[in-house]
Amino acid sequence: MSTVSRTTHPELFPLYYEKKLLEYVKANLVATRFGQRRSLPANSGRTIEFYRANPKPINTTPITDQPTPPATALPNLTPIQVTVQEYGDSIDLYEFTDMTSFVPLVDYITDILADQAQRSLDTIAMNELCSGTNVLYAGGVNSRSALVGTQKLTKTDIRKAVNLLQRENIPPFEDGYYVCLIHPDKILDLFTDAELIQLANANMSAFEKGFVGQFAGVKFYVSTTLPIVDNGGTPSVPVYQTLVLGKDAYGIVDLDGTTLKMVQTNVDRLGRVKTLGWKAYFAVKRLYEPAIVRIESN
Template sequence: MEMNLQMFAENTQTTAGLSAEMKTYYGMELLENAKPQLVHNQFAATKGLPAGGGKTVEWRKFGAFDKALKPLTEGVTPDGSGISVSYITKELAQYGDYTTVSDMLDLTAIDDVVLEITDRHGSNMGLTLDTVTRNEIQQGKQVIYAPKIGSDGTKTDVTSRMTLDKDCRMTSELVAKAATQLKKMNAPTFDGKYVCIIHPSVAFDLRQDEAWIAAHQYAGATELFSGEIGELHGVRFVETTEAKIYRGEDLAADSRTLKVNGNVMASTDVTFNGGTVAAGALAGRYVVLGGTRCQVVSNTDAKLVLDKTVTVGDKEVIYPGEGGKQGCAVYGCLFLGKGAYGVVDLSEGTEVIVKPRGSSGTADPLDQRSSVGWKGIHAAAILYDEYMVRVECGSSYSDEDKAN
């Protein structure tokens, strides 16, 4: 017999709930299932929620002292150095989700179906809060673009995301370059090592590198972090499918690309064909045409209005502009030093909410509704931009991976 778990999917506005013991049990289940998803949060400096329930969290940044190179004079107390302190603030935001279930389930006892729903919500919470953190720290200003590697091994420098393709792969040389940049900035380490958060598609390419193969041929891996797959050039690699992928969605309902319909001379207006596009559907999106990346201000079903002028010929292909060359997937690989960014302490701001059947009063006159959900308060911020480097690259899977 199949159960429709959304049979009565209306929000129930009540405050009644379970016993303290049951709340603790389900809460532990939720958090345990959230932890494996919190890859981007595990390397952050954590901060408790503000006292008094304020809506802003604050991190302090301390400046370094100058070298004390002047010799001391006997019997003379020198002037001391002051400490510079700056502050980074971030607005707290609340996130959450829930599932309403039918009266066929009993939430007053530990139920297998309820546990399954709680487990799924735990995973959902972890993924949600991890993505909030990831999207924030992907905005760092230190970026290295992977060079294009030819079939004969020659390298061609790449200077922008939109020109990256699947031949711009992660290599041991890029790893060393990113690690060197962090060392030059005196970025602190995690027990002597830096960390890189990497997508499995990028990890596949890196594992083919001779330096990686040599480094892992005999060494036994000692995993310190969730998802860790190995170490190279003083960098520990943590693999997750939630590592950032930049790739635009299809431009049309029935086509990935569009085509310019008629020559365009130094204009922001571009007529197109080659696909079915609803009016306004592309507003805010990025496109690449004639080697220029533009943002779409507005669109009809046959014309784009861009944020800059372009000169392109008839039948020029218009590609999605959020990813790499011809719209392929680009991967943002984060190389991190300790203390590069901060997040709020998740244990203080998250909770599971289980409301058993019969807890809704007149809002549920036949005692038909129960619900399982979660909510959490979260914020993330870059604290020391110089302690993080984003290597943007393609991979062997750039033509098939989707944005996340």
């Protein structure tokens, strides 16, 4: 009976590793879960266009029996363009090393590359989302330089961010909640141990990667890729960035088998060296500044 192996059927194994990488990255990416998604069709150029619909004005005029009132104009759709960029990395593996190793090196390397791809794309997305202008500073201060080490993130800051979204009529997501992307260090400032236990017990049936719990109409998701910046003072003090988002706040290129790939090549003339890597065609763009509140705190 014949055995299917990497030696007898090498064409099957790149597909397995590509699927493994794609599934890991999509399951663990945080920043890309909550934006408008656009696919990247082949032969369509490097620019993707998103649209932001401007709301129609309130209409308080009653409708009479006759005549039927005329239709009003379609709201303006604001086009927002972003250029898709190419990202990636690779590792060279000697065939003899792979063959004589006590561990499945291709499996291990795939795991390492998948983790790198996930953290890299998440960081790219977080950097874009954290570069907006809608900023709330913790502790009642009015600048980053005034965050001198004692202005910790509080529940009051979260409620203020929700208030800013609601005042701008920013809709929540389909489940009725806004979303907060938060560094795990700030979870410890925001919730006590007892509160975290209560949150965990209240949400045992709703497991999501990175999901902590909900408070004040906001669902919290942790991510270590949120930027930690310097306050610019002397001495310097680290400043954490927390995001509170409404629906359609930003757009992303959807990650699929076309835009995120595991690459396995062998160009060595004796087949002694293979290259394993990942590449992604990716872009993230803020679409509506009032829908993204960035809270800066110590």
